[in-house]
Amino acid sequence: MKPNTGQESPKTFRPGAEGLKRVLGDLEADIMEFVWSAEERPPAGPAREVSARAVMDGRGPARAPAYATVKTVMNRLVEKGHLIRRKEDRAYVYRSSSNRAEFWNRVCGAVLQGLMDGSDRGLVLSHLMETVTE
Numbered sequence: 001m002k003p004n005t006g007q008e009s010p011k012t013f014r015p016g017a018e019g020l021k022r023v024l025g026d027l028e029a030d031i032m033e034f035v036w037s038a039e040e041r042p043p044a045g046p047a048r049e050v051s052a053r054a055v056m057d058g059r060g061p062a063r064a065p066a067y068a069t070v071k072t073v074m075n076r077l078v079e080k081g082h083l084i085r086r087k088e089d090r091a092y093v094y095r096s097s098s099n100r101a102e103f104w105n106r107v108c109g110a111v112l113q114g115l116m117d118g119s120d121r122g123l124v125l126s127h128l129m130e131t132v133t134e
Contacts, residue, residue: 049093
């Protein structure tokens with residue numbers, strides 16, 4: 001039994017997609033990238049928090065979905081354990097629960113575990129070794 005880290009493992013892996021969109025929906029991936037980018041901007045220090053409005057403004061008018069859609073997706077990312085939310089005045093602000101490297105570490109572990117569970121482990125390991133040596 002896997003320990004509960006409070007962060008959901010990906011349910012889908014789309015090898016043909018790019019970056020985060022391999023394991024998250026398109027808007028989820030865009031939001032996580034926006035949040036991580038906001039947190040990485042100087043000045044360094046505590047994680048920067050962003051609002052749903054900031055995400056919308058950062059995407060630009062051509063790509064901006066409805067405010068309610070952004071808010072809903074951000075709250076789903078909270079439920080999945082990828083974002084942390086707190087109330088500030090009358091709105092919520094969000095920050096990531098982990099950095100990019102920690103996120104990808106969890107994803108890689110979950111994908112490999114998913115391949116190993118119920119499969120021919122020897123075949124999976126053999127293919128993994130071939131891929132790594134290439």
